[in-house]
Structure formats: structure tokens, C-alpha cells
Amino acid sequence: MWIMSSTSNPFNPVDETVLPAPALAALRAEATAEIARGAAERFEEGRGYKEPEALLCALLALPDLDAALDPAAPAPDADAIDKAARLSRAVAAAMDAAYGPEPIAAAAATGIPESDATFTVADELLAKHDVDASAGAEARAAASSPAGGAVGGDRAFETAAAHTFLQRVLYRINRLSHFWYDDLESYSNERSLFLQALRNTIERRWQRWETAQLPAGVAARCAEAGLDEVQQALKEGYARDVDPPHSPALTFIRDEMGPLGYAHLLAIGSVDGLVEASRQSRVCAGTANSIQCAVFRVLSEEYGGGRYARKHSTFYSAMMQEAGLDTREEAYLDLVPWQALANANSNFLLTERRRHYLRYLGALTFFEINGPSVYKAYLSAGRRCGLSERACGYWELHIKEDERHGRQMLDEVALPLAAMYPDNAGEVLLGYEQEAFLGARAGAAVTEAIRAAEAAAERAASAGQV
Ligand SMILES: [Fe+2]
Numbered sequence: 001m002w003i004m005s006s007t008s009n010p011f012n013p014v015d016e017t018v019l020p021a022p023a024l025a026a027l028r029a030e031a032t033a034e035i036a037r038g039a040a041e042r043f044e045e046g047r048g049y050k051e052p053e054a055l056l057c058a059l060l061a062l063p064d065l066d067a068a069l070d071p072a073a074p075a076p077d078a079d080a081i082d083k084a085a086r087l088s089r090a091v092a093a094a095m096d097a098a099y100g101p102e103p104i105a106a107a108a109a110t111g112i113p114e115s116d117a118t119f120t121v122a123d124e125l126l127a128k129h130d131v132d133a134s135a136g137a138e139a140r141a142a143a144s145s146p147a148g149g150a151v152g153g154d155r156a157f158e159t160a161a162a163h164t165f166l167q168r169v170l171y172r173i174n175r176l177s178h179f180w181y182d183d184l185e186s187y188s189n190e191r192s193l194f195l196q197a198l199r200n201t202i203e204r205r206w207q208r209w210e211t212a213q214l215p216a217g218v219a220a221r222c223a224e225a226g227l228d229e230v231q232q233a234l235k236e237g238y239a240r241d242v243d244p245p246h247s248p249a250l251t252f253i254r255d256e257m258g259p260l261g262y263a264h265l266l267a268i269g270s271v272d273g274l275v276e277a278s279r280q281s282r283v284c285a286g287t288a289n290s291i292q293c294a295v296f297r298v299l300s301e302e303y304g305g306g307r308y309a310r311k312h313s314t315f316y317s318a319m320m321q322e323a324g325l326d327t328r329e330e331a332y333l334d335l336v337p338w339q340a341l342a343n344a345n346s347n348f349l350l351t352e353r354r355r356h357y358l359r360y361l362g363a364l365t366f367f368e369i370n371g372p373s374v375y376k377a378y379l380s381a382g383r384r385c386g387l388s389e390r391a392c393g394y395w396e397l398h399i400k401e402d403e404r405h406g407r408q409m410l411d412e413v414a415l416p417l418a419a420m421y422p423d424n425a426g427e428v429l430l431g432y433e434q435e436a437f438l439g440a441r442a443g444a445a446v447t448e449a450i451r452a453a454e455a456a457a458e459r460a461a462s463a464g465q466v
């Protein structure tokens with residue numbers, strides 16, 4: 001067993017005093033190496049999109065992106081214009097691969113097929129700078145198979161790589177709305193019109209695709225439901241989701257996953273867990289009323305009532321330290337499956353736009369209601385693996401606090417909010433249902449990633465023994 005344990009844990013079969021400090025350090029290093037290997041493999045999956053993602057990073061690093069792309073500037077930056085055009089084409093090709101070549105809803109007005117929407121960003125750039133338009137068509141043809149021969153025609157792989165790329169582009173733009181205590185220059189382009197256009201273009205198609213992924217009839221039921229029906233459905237949702245039977249993914253985590261898998265779980269979860277509730281902080285501004293105060297009360301608890309030692313992210317960090325993992329916020333970004341990044345990006349979108357306020361709070365209601373049942377499985381896994389209390393403390397805290405948060409979100413937020421907006425009440429329910437769907441999809445993907453990491457570790461171990 002590679003990880004330390006605590007004698008204070010009655011479920012713990014291992015006494016940490018048995019393992020001398022150097023052995024513990026070696027075991028931690030082994031876990032860290034395995035996680036890093038997993039990250040490399042995950043990144044490799046998106047290999048066809050590594051180059052366009054690097055283009056985005058290069059553009060983000062410019063001191064003033066929009067000025068560099070401005071044709072009226074005294075010295076337009078030809079290199080930046082070329083990078084922006086290539087990135088836009090890769091995004092458009094990825095959207096076709098991930099979401100299918102659907103026609104744009106606004107086609108009637110614009111006559112532009114949606115798969116061309118991003119090209120308008122790129123082509124406008126080219127036109128403004130008198131670049132031969134045929135160069136754009138050529139590049140598009142090349143970009144339409146961005147993974148090239150590397151994927152060998154594997155459609156599922158290609159689609160997954162496209163989803164990964166698109167979600168990473170969204171994340172890289174969305175993350176600019178959080179403060180990371182890093183170089184101030186890294187926020188120079190947070191209000192760039194080019195980045196906004198890119199994000200909006202992806203979101204428009206992605207969101208339509210997401211709605212189509214929901215179980216049959218859910219979106220229509222939410223759209224048609226009256227207030228009474230919505231409130232009844234939310235109450236039934238609470239009864240169903242507060243302690244449901246565990247899914248196959250969660251059952252695997254609870255009963256089978258080993259210590260390495262546990263560390264992998266912590267690593268993937270860290271991209272969210274180390275900045276926990278940050279997005280919720282974006283919906284607390286505005287008119288004061290009892291709903292706003294209930295939302296803030298939940299946020300305040302997530303933030304430890306303003307005490308760093310009690311902040312939930314601090315507990316998450318402690319848990320990672322105990323497992324010998326890197327506690328920097330985005331250290332394991334490359335490990336995160338696109339399905340889990342989609343949850344984060346969906347959250348960014350819903351908290352960014354006041355228009356989606358009802359949907360967001362419906363989503364948060366599900367998240368708080370359902371959380372404890374998930375955390376109970378994680379806690380059981382940690383204890384079964386013989387981990388210390390510190391390595392599982394975050395889950396224990398959440399089981400207690402989220403049981404309260406779930407009830408509070410239903411009674412003090414979701415139900416009264418629906419009543420306040422009877423004509424839009426269905427949006428609260430849509431947010432709730434969609435969060436349930438996205439959470440289950442992400443959970444299954446994370447479990448797959450854990451299984452793959454454990455299998456890789458086993459293969460590495462048996463290869464070493466030969
Ligand atoms: Fe929390």
C-alpha cells in the first residue's frame with residue numbers, strides 16, 4: 001500500500017508507524033508518477049488539437065489581442081492574425097466533428113450554415129487584412145481533419161478529441177473570470193472581442209447539442225410545465241436524488257477502486273475542488289431578498305465563513321497533500337475528461353449570464369441535494385483503502401454540510417424562485433434535470449479514466465517484474 005494511514009481511523013487496517021518515512025515518500029512519488037503518466041496519455045488523446053490549443057495560448061499571451069488583430073492599427077500583427085484564423089478554423093472543424101454539421105438556427109436571417117459560423121470570425125479577419133480568401137478555403141479543408149492521419153479513421157476517438165479540444169478552449173477563456181493570484185498580464189485579454197466571439201460561437205452550438213442529449217422528453221416537459229408541476233417535480237427530485245441507489249460507476253468507486261484510483265479521483269476533482277464554489281460567487285450580486293441571502297449563506301459555508309482554514313478548498317488541498325499530490329489549482333487539467341470540463345463550462349455559462357439565473361440555481365439545487373450520496377461512496381472508498389482521516393476529511397465535511405445545503409436550496413431557493421417567476425418556472429427544473437444528466441455523464445467518464453489509470457499501473461508493475 002503506497003499511502004500513509006492514521007491509527008485514529010477505526011476502519012484502517014494499516015498502522016502508519018509500520019512504514020518508515022522514506023518508504024512513505026517513495027510510495028507518494030510512485031502515485032505522483034502514475035498520475036503524471038495518466039496526464040500524458042490523456043493529452044495524447046487530443047494530439048490532433050495540440051497545435052490549435054497552443055495557438056490559443058499564444059494569442060492569450062499577447063499584451064493586447066484585439067489591437068493585434070485590428071486592421072486599423074498602425075502595424076497589424078500578421079502573425080497574430082494568422083494564428084487567430086488557424087485557431088478559428090480548427091474550432092469550426094471540431095464543432096462539425098463533435099456536434100455534427102447542423103444548420104444554424106439563424107440561417108433564415110443570415111444564410112450562413114452554423115458550421116461556418118466560426119469561419120466568419122476567421123474570414124472577416126482575413127478579409128480585413130486583404131488575405132486571399134481562397135487561402136481560407138484551403139486551410140479549412142486541411143482543418144476539417146485536424147487530427148490528420150494520427151487517428152487512423154477512428155471515429156469515436158476523433159469525436160472525443162474534438163469534444164476535448166472545444167471544452168479546453170472554453171475553459172481557457174472562461175477561467176479568465178477568476179483571479180488566480182498570478183501575473184497580472186495574464187488578464188490583459190479578458191474582455192477581448194475575438195475571444196468573446198470564439199466562446200459564443202462554440203457555446204451556441206454546444207448548448208443546442210447538449211439539450212438534444214437530455215433523455216427524451218425532458219426539455220419539452222420543462223418548457224411546458226406550469227408552476228405547480230415544477231414545484232411538485234422539484235420535491236419529487238429531492239426525494240429521489242437525496243440518497244439514490246449508487247450507479248455502476250459509483251459502485252465501482254465504492255467497492256473496487258484502489259488507492260491509486262483514489263489519488264486519480266482526487267487529481268481530476270482538484271481542478272474544481274481547489275477553487276470550489278468560485279462560480280457560485282458570481283450570482284450573489286444584486287437585489288437583496290430571502291432567496292439571495294439563502295444562496296449567499298450556502299456560499300459563505302463553502303468559503304468557511306471567511307476563514308481560510310475552514311474553506312472547503314482548504315480541506316481538499318489537505319486531502320491532496322496527504323496523498324502526495326500536487327496542490328496547484330490546475331496541475332492536473334490534462335487529466336480531466338471532456339465530460340467533466342463540460343460541467344465546469346456549463347457552470348461558467350449559467351453564472352455568467354443573468355438570463356440563466358433560474359437554470360443555474362436549479363442546477364445548484366441538484367448538486368447540493370445529490371452530493372452527500374456521492375461523497376459517501378468516496379469516503380467508503382478512502383476508508384476501504386486504509387487512508388487517513390485527513391485524506392478523506394473533505395468528504396465527511398460535505399456529507400454533513402450538503403445534507404443541510406440540499407434542503408436549504410430546495411426550500412429557500414428553488415421553490416420560492418419558481419413561484420417568483422411562474423412563467424419561467426420550468427427553467428429551474430431544466431437546470432436541475434440537466435445538472436443531474438451532466439453529473440452522471442461526467443461520473444461515468446471519470447470512472448472510466450480511473451479504471452484506465454489502474455490498468456496502466458498494473459501493466460507497468462507487471463512489466464517491471466518481468
Ligand atoms: Fe463544498
Ligand SMILES: [Fe+2]
Binds near residue numbers: 302368402
Ligand atoms: Fe455545499
